[in-house]
Amino acid sequence: MTSLARPRWLGLAAVLALVVAILVSTEYRSASAPSAAEAQRFDPARYGADTYRSKVVPAVQKGATPLPELFAALAADKEAAGRKYGHRQGTGPWSFAVTGEGVAGPTTGSLMQVTGTGLPAQTRVQIQVGPAINGTALRDAAGFITFGQFLNQVEFADAATALNNEMRATLLADLKPADLAGQKITFTGAFSFVTPSVVTITPIEIGKAP
Structure with a gap:
């Protein structure tokens, strides 16, 4: 082989080696396989099932304040009561x-x-019993769920709805x-x-008093 031909063959060999390496490392996906973005897409139903009973219920049980005690604190100083007993998202209401x-x-x-709760007579107490369950109280009062854990406001709102739906399916069914x-x-x-x-x-527990 001449000295001029040797560099050409070496160049071709290098190109072939690169092509083989690309083919070996390439992952082929079927047309029906989900994309990486789809695989990581937020699943509200799964979030509710994974989070409500194992995390939200224990957090609400642990942090629950008797209503009369809480309202006495709110009447004295709403912001101080919020900081002591509650949680809030940004500048939203205390939960x-x-x-x-x-x-x-x-x-x-x-x-x-519900009457006879120990609150002032002018305060109406009511419990959501379905079928419609509204609001974000379960999400916000739990204390460990924040906006930064989600991709956007839509997912954050869907998380609250998912927790409400899971509560309805497990407690209110x-x-x-x-x-x-x-x-x-x-009630709690x-x-x-x-x-x-x-x-x-929005309840996590409702029962007959002993």
Whole structure:
């Protein structure tokens, strides 16, 4: 082989080696295989199933403040009470984990009225019993879920809805509010403080008082 031909063959060999390396390292995907972005897409239902019972319920139980104690603190200084007992997202309303007891009343729409809770007479207490469960109280009162854990505001909102849906499926599926009417009950849950005249609780526990 001449000295001029040798560099040409060496160059061709290098190109072939590079092509083989590319072919070996290339991952082939079928047309039906999900993309990497799709594989990592936020799944609200899975988030609710993975987070509600194992993390949110224990957090709300641990942080629950008796309603009369909380409202006395709110009446004295709302911001101080929020810092001591609650959690908030940015400049949103304070959300609180609470526990209490009272007498179950009638259910209108998705809200069961509760009286005799130890709150001022002008404060209406109601518990969300479905089918519609609204708000972000469970997400926000838990204290460990923040906006920074999600890609965007849509996922953050979907997380709150997923927790509400999981609560409805596990706690409210067999609950018959009409059967509780007139009975003394206990409850634990979360609410976002918007006005002292209405407390709307998203529950994690509802039971008959002993």
